[in-house]
Amino acid sequence: xxxxxxxxxxxxxxxxxxxxxxxxxxxxxxxxxxxxxxxxxxxxxxxxxxxxxxxxxxxxxxxxxxxxxxxxxxxxxxxxxxxxxxxxxxxxxxxxxxxxxxxxxxxxxxxxxxxxxxxxxxxxxxxxxxxxxxxxxxxxxxxxxxxxxxxxxxxxxxxxxxxxxxxxxxxxxxxxxxxxxxxxxxxxxxxxxxxxxxxxxxxxxxxxxxxxxxxxxxxxxxxxxxxxxxxxxxxxxxxxxxxxxxxxxxxxxxxxxxxxxxxxxxxxxxxxxxxxxxxxxxxxxxxxxxxxxxxxxxxxxxxxxxxxxxxxxxxxxxxxxxxxxxxxxxxxxxxxxxxxxxxxxxxxxxxxxxxxxxxxxxxxxxxxxxxxxxxxxxxxxxxxxxxxxxxxxxxxxxxxxxxxxxxxxxxxxxxxxxxxxxxxxxxxxxxxxxxxxxxxxxxxxxxxxxxxxxxxxxxxxxxxxxxxxxxxxxxxxxxxxxxxxxxxxxxxxx
Amino acid sequence: xxxxxxxxxxxxxxxxxxxxxxxxxxxxxxxxxxxxxxxxxxxxxxxxxxxxxxxxxxxxxxxxxxxxxxxxxxxxxxxxxxxxxxxxxxxxxxxxxxxxxxxxxxxxxxxxxxxxxxxxxxxxxxxxxxxxxxxxxxxxxxxxxxxxxxxxxxxxxxxxxxxxxxxxxxxxxxxxxxxxxxxxxxxxxxxxxxxxxxxxxxxxxxxxxxxxxxxxxxxxxxxxxxxxxxxxxxxxxxxxxxxxxxxxxxxxxxxxxxxxxxxxxxxxxxxxxxxxxxxxxxxxxxxxxxxxxxxxxxxxxxxxxxxxxxxxxxxxxxxxxxxxxxxxxxxxxxxxxxxxxxxxxxxxxxxxxxx
Numbered sequence: 001x002x003x004x005x006x007x008x009x010x011x012x013x014x015x016x017x018x019x020x021x022x023x024x025x026x027x028x029x030x031x032x033x034x035x036x037x038x039x040x041x042x043x044x045x046x047x048x049x050x051x052x053x054x055x056x057x058x059x060x061x062x063x064x065x066x067x068x069x070x071x072x073x074x075x076x077x078x079x080x081x082x083x084x085x086x087x088x089x090x091x092x093x094x095x096x097x098x099x100x101x102x103x104x105x106x107x108x109x110x111x112x113x114x115x116x117x118x119x120x121x122x123x124x125x126x127x128x129x130x131x132x133x134x135x136x137x138x139x140x141x142x143x144x145x146x147x148x149x150x151x152x153x154x155x156x157x158x159x160x161x162x163x164x165x166x167x168x169x170x171x172x173x174x175x176x177x178x179x180x181x182x183x184x185x186x187x188x189x190x191x192x193x194x195x196x197x198x199x200x201x202x203x204x205x206x207x208x209x210x211x212x213x214x215x216x217x218x219x220x221x222x223x224x225x226x227x228x229x230x231x232x233x234x235x236x237x238x239x240x241x242x243x244x245x246x247x248x249x250x251x252x253x254x255x256x257x258x259x260x261x262x263x264x265x266x267x268x269x270x271x272x273x274x275x276x277x278x279x280x281x282x283x284x285x286x287x288x289x290x291x292x293x294x295x296x297x298x299x300x301x302x303x304x305x306x307x308x309x310x311x312x313x314x315x316x317x318x319x320x321x322x323x324x325x326x327x328x329x330x331x332x333x334x335x336x337x338x339x340x341x342x343x344x345x346x347x348x349x350x351x352x353x354x355x356x357x358x359x360x361x362x363x364x365x366x367x368x369x370x371x372x373x374x375x376x377x378x379x380x381x382x383x384x385x386x387x388x389x390x391x392x393x394x395x396x397x398x399x400x401x402x403x404x405x406x407x408x409x410x411x412x413x414x415x416x417x418x419x420x421x422x423x424x425x426x427x428x429x430x431x432x433x434x435x436x437x438x439x440x441x442x443x444x445x446x447x448x449x450x451x452x453x454x455x456x457x458x459x460x461x462x463x464x465x466x467x468x469x470x471x472x473x474x475x476x477x478x479x480x481x482x483x484x485x486x487x488x489x490x491x492x493x494x
Numbered sequence: 495x496x497x498x499x500x501x502x503x504x505x506x507x508x509x510x511x512x513x514x515x516x517x518x519x520x521x522x523x524x525x526x527x528x529x530x531x532x533x534x535x536x537x538x539x540x541x542x543x544x545x546x547x548x549x550x551x552x553x554x555x556x557x558x559x560x561x562x563x564x565x566x567x568x569x570x571x572x573x574x575x576x577x578x579x580x581x582x583x584x585x586x587x588x589x590x591x592x593x594x595x596x597x598x599x600x601x602x603x604x605x606x607x608x609x610x611x612x613x614x615x616x617x618x619x620x621x622x623x624x625x626x627x628x629x630x631x632x633x634x635x636x637x638x639x640x641x642x643x644x645x646x647x648x649x650x651x652x653x654x655x656x657x658x659x660x661x662x663x664x665x666x667x668x669x670x671x672x673x674x675x676x677x678x679x680x681x682x683x684x685x686x687x688x689x690x691x692x693x694x695x696x697x698x699x700x701x702x703x704x705x706x707x708x709x710x711x712x713x714x715x716x717x718x719x720x721x722x723x724x725x726x727x728x729x730x731x732x733x734x735x736x737x738x739x740x741x742x743x744x745x746x747x748x749x750x751x752x753x754x755x756x757x758x759x760x761x762x763x764x765x766x767x768x769x770x771x772x773x774x775x776x777x778x779x780x781x782x783x784x785x786x787x788x789x790x791x792x793x794x795x796x797x798x799x800x801x802x803x804x805x806x807x808x809x810x811x812x813x814x815x816x817x818x819x820x821x822x823x824x825x826x827x828x829x830x831x832x833x834x835x836x837x838x839x840x841x842x843x844x845x846x847x848x849x
Contacts, residue, residue, distance in 0.1 A: 113686045113760050136690060158636045169634065171643070172611050176801075185822050192801035193756030194603065194780045197817035198827055198845065199652070200610055203643035207636045227692045247551035253574055253664035293692055296715035352632040354552055384633040424634035432637070439637050444626050447833060451639050454829030467638065 009095065013052055016073065016097075020055060023065040028103075030054040039098050042083040042090040043145070044431055046401060051078070051092030058103035060178075060186060060216050067214065068184035070097055076460050077182070079210040081122060081153030084145040086348060087429030089157065089209045089465055099214060101152050107131050108217070114192075115222045116175055121152025121215045125159075128220060137222035140167035143425070144333065152215045158207030160425035162258045162332075165383035166291075169425070171206040173221050179205060179213035182456045187213065204451065209427050210462040212455040226291035229257065230301050231325040234313040235282035239263060242284035243358040245311035246382045249288065252307050254300050258289035259383030260332050263362075266339060266377040266390070267331075273338035276331030279315055286313075286382065287332055289325075335379045336390065343375075343392035347404045351415030352386045352424035364414055365389060372407040374400075386424035387415070413438050428466045436466075437473035445470060496544030498558070500625065500656055506537060507654065507839075508623030516839050519650040521560060522587030525596055527808050529649055529844045530815050537654065539591055546657065547631065550575055553662050554614060554631050559591025559655040566590050570662055578606040578663045580697075582739045591655040597647030600739035601697035601708070604759075604777035610646035612661045618645060618653030621835025631659045644830070650841040651849050652834040666710035669696065670717075671734065672725030674705040678775070679762055681705040685778045686760055693719050699738055700775040701745055708735060738776070745774050745783070751809045753784040753793060757802030764796050783807070790814050816845060824848060 013031070020029050030036060031053050040048040057063050070077050076096035083090050092098045104120035107128065111117070112135035117128055125146040129138040142161035143149055149159070155177065158170045167173070176190035190202040205212055236242040242261055249256065262270065264283050271278045278285055286308070290300045301318060308316045319325035331338075339346050353361055362378070369376045379388045389411055393404040412422040412435040422428070422435040436445070448467040452459060468476070510517050516534035520526070523540075542560035550573040557566055563583050570576055580600030581593045594616070599608040615629025629635060629642035645653060674684065681700040688695060688707070696710035706728065709719040728734060737743050746752065755764075759779035771786040786793070790804075790812045797804040803817035819827060824846070831838070831849045843849070 112690060114758055115689065158640070160634055164634055168607070168611065169636075171640065172607060181822075187820075187822055187826075188801075189823075191756070191803060192758035193803065194777060195597070195608060195647070195756050195803075197803040197805070198819050198823065199648055199830060200597075200643050200646060201823070201826065203610060203640045203646075207640055212639075224690055224692045250553060250664070251551050253667065255663060292711070293694060293715045293718060295718045296694070296712040299712045299714050352634045354554075354632060356549065356552060381634070386634045419630070420632050421630055421635040421637050423637050424632070425636060427636055428638070436637060443624050444628065444638070447620070447626060447641065448638050450833035451641065451830065454826055454833055 016053060016075065019069055020053065020066065023062055023069065024055060024057060028056040028058070030056070039080065039083070039092055039100070042080070042085045042088060044086055044088040044091070044429065046395070047088045047091050047430055049092050049094050051098035052095055054098045054100060056100045056103050060180070063099070063180050063214060063216055064184040064186060066097070066099060067180055067182055070460060071182050071184065071458065074458060074460065076463050078462050079156070079214045081150035081156070082124070082148050084149040085153060085157060085427060085429065086350070087423070087427040087431040089427050089429035089462070091430050091465075093463070101150070101214075101216075104152070104216065110135065110222075112137060116219050117222055118217065118219045119151055121155075121218060122150050125149050125151055125154055132222050133225075136225050138225050139173065139220050140223050141170050141173055144336070151218050151220065155206055155215055155218055156208065156210050157427045158425070160381070160386065162260060162381060164381065164386070165259060166255050166257045167223070171203055174202065174206065174218060175221055176219035177202060177205055177215055178217035179215050181213050182458065182460050186216075190219070207427070209429065209466040211452050211466055212461065214461070226257070227293050228297045229289055229291040229325065230297050231319045231328045232288045232290070232301065232304055232308070233278070233317045233319075233328050234286045234288070234308040235279040235315040236284045236286070236312065237282065237314050238312075239284040239362055240359045241312045242286050243355065243382070245286060245308055245313065246355060248307045248311050249304055252303055254290070254304060256288045256304070256383060257291040258287065259381075260287040261285070261378075261380040261382040262287075262332065262335060263378040265375065266335050266379050269338040269342050269377060270331035270335050273341060274330050274334045276327050278331055282314065287328055332379070339377045339390045339392065344394040344396065345392075347391040347393060347408055348426075349387065349389045349391070349408050349411050350423050350426040351412050351420055352384070353415050353418050353420035355382070355385045357418040357420070361387070361414060361418060365411060368407055368410055372403055374404060374407055381424070384424070385420065409435060430465055433466070433468045433472070434476045436468050437476050442470050442473065445473065497541055498544070499542040503537070503539070503542060503654065503656070504619055504623050504625060507619050507621070510839050511622050511837055514837050514839065516842050519654055519841050521589035521592035521595070522562065522585060524583060524585035524588035525592060525598070528596060530847075532841050532844050534842070539589065539654070540587070542656065543589075545569060552631075553633070554659055555662055556631055556657060556659040557590050558657055559589060561590045562586075563588040563590050563593055571665070574665055575662045576665045577612065577660065579603055579609045579612055580739060581609060582741070584740060590658060594646050594658050595648065595650050595655055601699065601735050601776060604698070604780055605696050606663075610643050613642055613646050613658065614661055615659040616642045616645055616655055617657040618655055620653045621837055621840050625656065626653070629659065633661055649844045651831060651844055652840070654840065666696070668713040668716045669708055669710045669731070670720050671706055671708045671728040671731035672720055672723050673728050674707070674725045675703055676705055677703065678773070681775065682760060682762060682779050688723070689778055693722065697735055698776065698778050701773070706734065745772070745785075748785050749809060750785045750787060752807045753786065753804055754807045755782040755784055755797060755802060755804050756780065757782065757797065757800055761800060766792065766796060794818060813847070819846070
C-alpha cells in the first residue's frame with residue numbers, strides 16, 4: 001500500500017465511521033485497533049487479518065441500514081457468529097466491515113406443538129436444546145463446538161456433528177430463514193409448512209458461508225428426545241476390520257444414532273487425557289450409540305453386539321449405565337484437545353469418502369505421514385464417511401505449517417480421487433479454496449459464481465471465500481498436474 | 495434396460511440453445527398433469543436409464559434420470575432397503591429423475607424427510623448444453639453451494655437431470671396401522687400429542703372422521719407403540735397407504751380442482767368462503783388435500799396469511815398453479831434461471847410464467 005492509498009483508506013474509514021454512527025450507538029461500532037483484535041480470526045487461527053471496522057447491531061433494521069450503506073459505498077462485508085468455524089469463513093477483510101451477529105441472542109419462541117423454535121442467529125446451538133428440554137424436545141445437529149457456536153453460523157456452514165447419519169445435517173433440521181440481502185432487503189425463505197413454493201432457496205442458503213445473505217432469524221425443527229440411548233464400545237486389532245464392522249451394522253438394517261471410529265494414536269491421546277477406559281492395545285475402536293424407544297434400543301443393542309463379535313472385535317462393551325455411556329463419549333468428544341496435548345499444534349482436516357474406500361485412504365495417509373514426517377491421528381464419523389485426520393505439527397519450526405498445509409491438501413485431493421469431497425462439515429472458507437479447483441471444473445465454478453451474483457450482484461458479501469476464481473485455479477493448477485493433464489486448459493496463462 | 499443417452503441429449507440441448515427453441519422435458523410422462531403446461535417440443539429422458547452404482551452398505555444409489563422408479567424400488571427392496579421419502583409414482587412409467595425434479599414425497603415425509611432431503615448429488619445439462627456435476631455420493635458434503643438440492647422441485651427449469659444420487663435407508667422390520675374415529679380437531683390434537691413423544695410414527699392421515707396412524711420400526715418397539723396408542727387394527731394397511739400415496743382413494747376420484755396445501759400442522763381450519771370444501775390431511779396436518787371450486791386467488795391469499803403455500807395439483811386451467819412469490823424472491827428466481835438457462839428453453843413457464 002503506498003501513501004496515497006493509505007490516506008485514502010483512512011479517509012474512507014472516517015467517513016464510514018461517521019455514517020455508521022448515524023445508524024448505531026457508539027458502543028456498537030469498534031474501530032480502534034485494540035478493539036478489533038478479538039475479530040482478527042475464527043477457529044482457523046493460522047490466518048489473521050484486522051477488519052477496518054466491526055459493527056455489532058441488535059435489530060434487523062440496523063442490519064438493513066448497514067448493508068444498504070455498504071452496498072452504496074461498495075464496501076465488502078463479512079458476517080460473523082461466534083467465530084468457532086474451522087475454515088476461515090469469518091476471516092475479516094482489511095478494507096471491509098465485520099458484521100457481528102453476537103447481539104442477536106434471543107430465543108424468540110418455542111412452539112412445542114409444531115415442534116419448532118424461532119431463534120435469532122446469535123443463539124448458541126446447545127442453548128436451543130436446553131430451552132426445548134422442558135417440552136421433551138431437542139435440536140438434533142450437534143457440532144463439537146455446540147456449547148459456543150451459534151445457530152446462524154451453523155446454517156451458514158451447514159454444520160453436522162456426531163449424529164448426522166440418523167438425524168441429518170443443519171439443512172435437514174431447519175424450516176425457515178429470514179435473511180437480509182446485500183441491498184438491504186429482508187427476505188423470508190421457507191415457510192410454516194414442510195416445503196415451500198419455488199426453488200429450494202433454503203437449501204441454497206444453508207452452507208453458503210455468508211456469501212448470499214445475512215441470516216437474521218432461523219426457525220429450527222425440534223425432535224422428541226429419544227426415550228433411551230445406549231452406547232457400545234468395540235475394540236479391533238485392525239483398522240480395516242473396524243471399517244468392515246460399520247458396513248455390517250448397516251447391512252443388518254440398523255442405523256445407529258452415532259457411529260464413531262478412532263485410531264491408535266487418537267485412542268492413546270484421549271485415554272491419557274480423560275481416562276475413558278479405552279483399550280490401549282487396540283488398533284481402532286468403534287463407538288456405536290443406539291437410540292429410540294426402550295424396546296427398540298434393547299433389540300438393536302443385542303443385534304449390534306452380535307454383528308461386532310462376528311466382525312472380529314477383540315472386545316465389546318455395553319455401557320452399564322448412563323454414567324458409563326457418557327464416559328465412552330467423553331473420550332471421543334475430547335479427542336481434538338487430547339491430540340492437542342501431544343503436539344504444539346494440530347491441523348484438523350475434514351474430508352468425506354465412500355466408506356468402502358477407508359482402507360485405501362488410511363494406507364495412503366500413512367504413507368504421506370512418513371513422506372512429510374508428520375504424525376496423523378484419525379478421528380472418523382464412520383457412519384457417514386466423514387474423516388477428521390489431525391496432523392500434528394509445530395508452527396514454531398520454520399516451514400512446518402506450510403508442509404502441514406501441503407500434506408492436508410494432499411489428503412483432501414485423495415478424498416476427491418476416491419469419490420468423496422474436500423469438506424464434510426467444516427466448509428471451504430479460505431482454507432480449502434485451492435482444493436475446490438480439484439473437486440469442481442471451471443464450468444461448475446462459473447455456476448457457483450453465478451449463484452452468488454443472483455443474490456449479491458456486486459460481490460460484496462464475504463468475497464474471496466468458498467469459491468475460487470478461475471484465475472486462482474489456473475495458478476494452483478500450474479503446480480498440480482493431475483494425471484498428466486493441466487486443469488483449466490481453456491484459460492490463458494500469464 | 496440400460497443406455498447412456500447423455501451425448502444425444504446434450505447435442506439436442508446445444509442445438510435448442512443456439513436456435514432458442516424451447517423444450518418440454520419428459521421422463522415417464524407420469525406427472526404431466528402437475529405444474530403449468532409447456533407448449534414446446536418434447537425432450538424425452540425415458541431411454542436414458544440404468545442404475546450406475548448401488549452398494550447397500552454405503553446407503554447410496556446412483557441412477558440415470560430415466561431409470562423407472564419401480565426398477566429402483568425393486569432393487570432396493572431386494573436388499574431390504576427403500577427410498578425413505580416414499581415417493582408417489584402415479585404411473586408404472588414414472589422415472590427417478592421425474593421424482594426428484596418434482597420433489598414429491600409420500601406419507602413418510604413428515605417423519606423421515608422429503609426427496610430433497612435424500613438427494614446427495616446430481617449430474618445435469620444446463621440450458622446451454624453444458625454437463626455439470628454437483629454434490630456427490632457421500633452423505634456429508636459442504637463443498638460449494640448446494641446446487642443439487644436446488645434441482646429438487648425445480649421441475650427441470652434449471653437443468654435436465656442426467657443422473658441422481660440418493661441416500662437410502664433400511665426398510666423397517668415391522669409396520670402396523672391403527673385407526674381412530676374422531677373429529678378433525680381431535681385428530682389434530684392426537685397427532686400433535688403423539689409427535690411430541692418418541693413413538694415410532696411413520697405416517698398419519700385423516701379423512702371422513704377416521705384418523706390413521708402407522709408405526710414403523712423394530713418389532714418390539716412397534717408392538718409396544720400400538721399397545722400404548724390403542725385404536726382399531728387396519729388389516730389392509732399396506733394397500734391403504736399405497737392408495738393414499740398414489741391418489742387412488744375415493745377422495746381423489748374427482749373432476750374438481752385438487753389443491754395441495756402446505757401449512758403449519760396445527761392450523762384448525764382455513765377461512766374459506768366455500769364451507770363445503772372437502773379435505774384430506776396427511777403429514778400430521780402439515781399437508782392437506784382440498785377439493786374445491788373456490789378461486790385460486792382466494793385460497794392463495796388465505797395461505798399467504800399463514801405463511802403456507804397452495805398449489806393446484808390436478809384439474810386446472812388457472813394461471814397461478816403455484817403460490818405466487820414476492821417480487822424480491824421472484825427476482826432471485828429469475829436471476830438463477832438466467833444463470834442456468836439463459837435462453838429460457840428448459841420447461842419455460844412450467845413453474846411460473848416468468849421462469
